[in-house]
Amino acid sequence: MTIRVVLADDHVLMRQGVSQMLNATDNISVIGECDDGVELVSTVVKLSPDVILMDISMPRMSGLVAIDKILSQRCDAKVLVLSMHNEVEYVEAMRDAGARGYVLKESSGDVLVEAIKKVAAGQTFFPDRVSDSQDEQFQKHVSPLSVLTRREREVFFLVAAGNTSKKIGELLNMSLKTAENHRSNIYKKLNLSSSAELIRMAGKAGLLE
């Protein structure tokens, strides 16, 4: 199955280079290219790509706002960020916003292809090390919820507040099945087996109001 990619970057040369490289790769096809965040949001809605590959610093609408708009329209969208910034703050902000992966522009083509494949398959792809010396800080500031996507975090707090999957589905405007999927993903990622355990964990981590 071919992975359909929409690519957004305001640097034309960069975008063309990436696009050519990806189109020359088996099973990946770039079906849309955008100059800025506004165009990206409308293209994503129109084309429903499998993976959205996007830069952060873009004119008209920044990447951070664009991710938010995309996810509010399609909560299952798979966003992979392609950025020149190797600072931990960027990676964390993008993960918190709901991106599934983060690749540095200085990475090799192989790494980018691997990231696209992983993200398309529903996995995440984030750098394990962000600029050597900052490793320690990186560890220090990680919240237990950082492994969850934005949507999963919303579900997490609703479970912690004692809601059933049915109620969560109604509140977040999703089907019962989707809500249950999110719930089981959260349990898996946080190594929990019941809502009681989740609530206990949330309490310990100071996440209950």
Added chain:
Amino acid sequence: MSDIEQQLASIRALQDSLKNRLDDEQATLQKLAKRLWAQQESEKAKLSRELHDGIGQLLTGLTRRLQALSADSPELENLHGLAEMALNDVRQLSRLMSPTILDDLGLKPALSWLCRNLLSSEDIEYECTIDIPADIAKDVSILLFRIAQETLVNTIKHSHASKVTLSLAFHNNVIRLDIVDNGDGFDKTTVEPGVGLSSIRDRAKAFNAQLVLTSAIGQGTRTTVTVPV
């Protein structure tokens, strides 16, 4: 109405109109000050881009060439190290001059980044607690970022502190920034404020922000800024 009452009324009217004129002029001055700061920021952004794209690119090329050649010469290996240091310095300078992270991600990540960049290389322990809404106006964000930057640079230069805490909170439409260090402190009556501090004071005034420095010898320093938004 008696004569005196009439005279009083006309004096009051005159006072009111004078007060209005004063308010108007103050507002104009404030607008002008804000515009000047915005211009300064845009100049800095331009310079920062030139540093990054111009000298930065040249140094990147130089570093790569030296790296390729350095395999069989310790002398060139040293030069490669020096070139790399120069490249990193230029990059950091360019980013501090115009923090793109503020545009890209907003104030909260930008302040965490600032603390980490300035303090972790200085062996100063720090704690950064930020709890503000995401949609702070851009000019207020820049103001707070620049005040934090100036304060932290002063702390590093003068205080000999081993610990700094930065906290940013939002309450009743006021943003409050507190930066506290455990360093030497200073006597406010004998130390003249430097250019940097005077500049952020002026800048705070343009936003009706209050900037208060509390310090005493041996007691550390606390900088508090409150900005109505």
